[in-house]
Amino acid sequence: MTISLTDIPENVLADIFRKCDFLSIFVLRKVCHQFRNFIDDVKPCTDIKSIEVNVGIKKIILRINSYNVRGSAYVKYEDHPKGCVVSYHKQGMKLPPPAPELPPVPTHSRLKLKECIHEGVEVMTAFSKDFEAVIGAQRSKIEFFRVHLVCLRRPECPTRNSPMTRSNVFSKADRKTFGSVIPYTMFSNFDTPESFTLRVLNELERTLQSHKQLLRVENFFMEVIQCKQLLQILPHIDSQYLKSIEISSPKIYPTEELKMDKLVTLDQWRQARKLELRSFYVSTPIINFLHFNSAEVNIDSVCCEDLKTMQQAFISSEKFKRFKIAYNNFEGRENLVKTFGEAETNGKWYFWIFPIPGSENVLFLNVILCHPHTICFTRCPESTPPQKGCVNCHYT
Amino acid sequence: MSSTEQGTSSAAPAEPTTAPESAAAPEVPESFYYVHGKDKVVHKVSAGALQHSALIHGMISNLGYTEEQAKANPFPFENIDGDILQMVVDWCNQHKGKPTPPEDTNLPKQKEKLFDLVLAVNYLEIKELLTYCCKQVAMMVKGKSPEEIREIWMIPTDAEDEAAEKEAKKRAGKEAAGETAAAAGDAK
Numbered sequence: 169m170t171i172s173l174t175d176i177p178e179n180v181l182a183d184i185f186r187k188c189d190f191l192s193i194f195v196l197r198k199v200c201h202q203f204r205n206f207i208d209d210v211k212p213c214t215d216i217k218s219i220e221v222n223v224g225i226k227k228i229i230l231r232i233n234s235y236n237v238r239g240s241a242y243v244k245y246e247d248h249p250k251g252c253v254v255s256y257h258k259q260g261m262k263l264p265p266p267a268p269e270l271p272p273v274p275t276h277s278r279l280k281l282k283e284c285i286h287e288g289v290e291v292m293t294a295f296s297k298d299f300e301a302v303i304g305a306q307r308s309k310i311e312f313f314r315v316h317l318v319c320l321r322r323p324e325c326p327t328r329n330s331p332m333t334r335s336n337v338f339s340k341a342d343r344k345t346f347g348s349v350i351p352y353t354m355f356s357n358f359d360t361p362e363s364f365t366l367r368v369l370n371e372l373e374r375t376l377q378s379h380k381q382l383l384r385v386e387n388f389f390m391e392v393i394q395c396k397q398l399l400q401i402l403p404h405i406d407s408q409y410l411k412s413i414e415i416s417s418p419k420i421y422p423t424e425e426l427k428m429d430k431l432v433t434l435d436q437w438r439q440a441r442k443l444e445l446r447s448f449y450v451s452t453p454i455i456n457f458l459h460f461n462s463a464e465v466n467i468d469s470v471c472c473e474d475l476k477t478m479q480q481a482f483i484s485s486e487k488f489k490r491f492k493i494a495y496n497n498f499e500g501r502e503n504l505v506k507t508f509g510e511a512e513t514n515g516k517w518y519f520w521i522f523p524i525p526g527s528e529n530v531l532f533l534n535v536i537l538c539h540p541h542t543i544c545f546t547r548c549p550e551s552t553p554p555q556k557g558c559v560n561c562h563y564t
Numbered sequence: 565m566s567s568t569e570q571g572t573s574s575a576a577p578a579e580p581t582t583a584p585e586s587a588a589a590p591e592v593p594e595s596f597y598y599v600h601g602k603d604k605v606v607h608k609v610s611a612g613a614l615q616h617s618a619l620i621h622g623m624i625s626n627l628g629y630t631e632e633q634a635k636a637n638p639f640p641f642e643n644i645d646g647d648i649l650q651m652v653v654d655w656c657n658q659h660k661g662k663p664t665p666p667e668d669t670n671l672p673k674q675k676e677k678l679f680d681l682v683l684a685v686n687y688l689e690i691k692e693l694l695t696y697c698c699k700q701v702a703m704m705v706k707g708k709s710p711e712e713i714r715e716i717w718m719i720p721t722d723a724e725d726e727a728a729e730k731e732a733k734k735r736a737g738k739e740a741a742g743e744t745a746a747a748a749g750d751a752k
Contacts, residue, residue: 175679176679176682177683179686180682180683180686180694180698183694184701184702184705185702186698187698187699187702188702188705188706191706192702192705192706195708195709195710196713198710199713200719200721200722256709282708282709284710
């Protein structure tokens with residue numbers, strides 16, 4: 169009688185599965201219910217570094233990166249007239265042969281391994297089942313969890329080739345007519361990108377809710393249109409493990425306000441130590457940001473009192489590193505010198521050094537009153553000061 | 565652990581067991597043991613080669629056979645095919661006293677042989693060879709779709725499995741009904 173893989177003793181099967189890369193585990197899970205149950209129990213994949221969800225136009229990409237560079241893979245779920253197409257891709261780093269003078273530059277190679285059409289299965293169903301499996305396979309914390317809303321990003325310049333803004337559901341003729349920009353009216357028969365995104369986020373929320381434990385993630389990144397989308401996902405992240413929160417918008421420029429009344433009350437917000445909030449303006453009281461050791465935010469309006477509060481908090485916080493604010497309005501800028509004392513200045517920028525009692529470090533305050541309207545607190549040794557009048561260059 | 569050590573010391577003089585084995589090996593004449601599989605073909609294997617197998621090593625330590633006793637009583641492994649046992653013996657001989665390389669390219673590529681080898685190696689507790697075999701199976705899975713894996717290893721789909729289970733239940737039910745009917749007939 170021929171031996172099947174299912175006849176192998178469990179200890180050996182576990183050993184085999186531990187030697188499989190994530191994509192193989194992903195596939196093995198779909199082979200039969202014995203394997204599925206076994207993988208869910210044993211959780212043989214321990215080297216997941218990051219999970220990334222890319223929401224495209226009528227397609228979702230679930231990207232899994234492992235600590236092994238060669239072990240990174242992604243699964244693409246695309247709409248198909250019969251149901252959905254699931255394709256498995258392997259992404260690895262290839263080093264080209266070194267040129268005589270230049271060091272070799274690694275290039276990413278993408279290899280499509282398999283493509284299966286799941287008849288009568290909706291994209292969302294296929295994705296959520298697999299996503300559930302991925303988070304179920306998580307044994308220890310993962311470094312990154314990212315959600316990108318690629319479909320809501322502004323279409324790029326028509327002369328540029330942008331595969332993420334177009335879907336394969338469009339024919340070449342359509343592309344010729346519209347260039348690389350597909351007008352939203354083309355989606356009249358389908359979901360709009362907005363409604364599709366909402367459905368994906370609802371599905372993500374549902375899956376995370378049904379998961380027994382909170383997702384153990386160190387660094388959380390999410391593209392959102394409104395804060396309520398963030399509130400769908402962030403509460404399901406384990407605050408004990410969370411180190412950094414990065415929030416961005418698919419839109420490039422910060423034009424909208426992020427209403428974060430509920431967000432700042434979350435445990436996840438309070439426990440995180442690093443924040444990057446791009447593409448949005450916030451008008452929350454500055455006190456809600458003072459626990460971060462490192463932060464980058466766009467604040468609609470700042471005043472000298474806020475800066476004074478920050479200065480006092482950062483001087484007493486040993487782990488504080490850097491806080492950068494881009495602002496629209498600076499109320500009472502004429503009171504700067506009155507508040508902080510004499511500064512080094514050229515009229516466009518002001519620069520202060522505040523000694524920290526009992527520490528080798530000092531607190532630097534860099535205020536730029538002209539474009540790019542930025543304020544930056546930096547805590548570091550006095551010997552390595554940040555560049556005056558420039559907040560992007562850290563050190564001179 | 566302590567019982568194994570005692571067993572060893574009772575079978576052999578106390579001094580050589582305490583000395584490092586690799587250093588003592590060239591001086592002391594090597595002892596041989598005998599194993600046979602399902603086909604009853606006896607293989608002569610050195611104690612050094614058999615050290616790879618935790619199971620056989622334990623048996624040797626516990627039994628404390630002399631050369632003659634070992635020859636007269638080959639270790640029987642009735643659950644292992646002759647050709648598979650030969651493969652295992654060859655591997656043990658090849659890697660006797662050597663550090664094991666990170667990969668072994670000599671493993672069988674046919675899945676039936678490989679699975680038999682996996683079972684045998686697992687039974688004999690040869691850790692390094694089991695690692696190679698598991699790697700080989702993992703390599704065979706790589707890049708395959710669920711359908712291909714099902715086909716290659718003849719794994720039924722969940723639907724097929726359920727249907728088979730239902731049929732088996734039906735059969736069992738029918739048989740039980742037949743038996744009760746027969747018992748009722750007997751009672752009458």
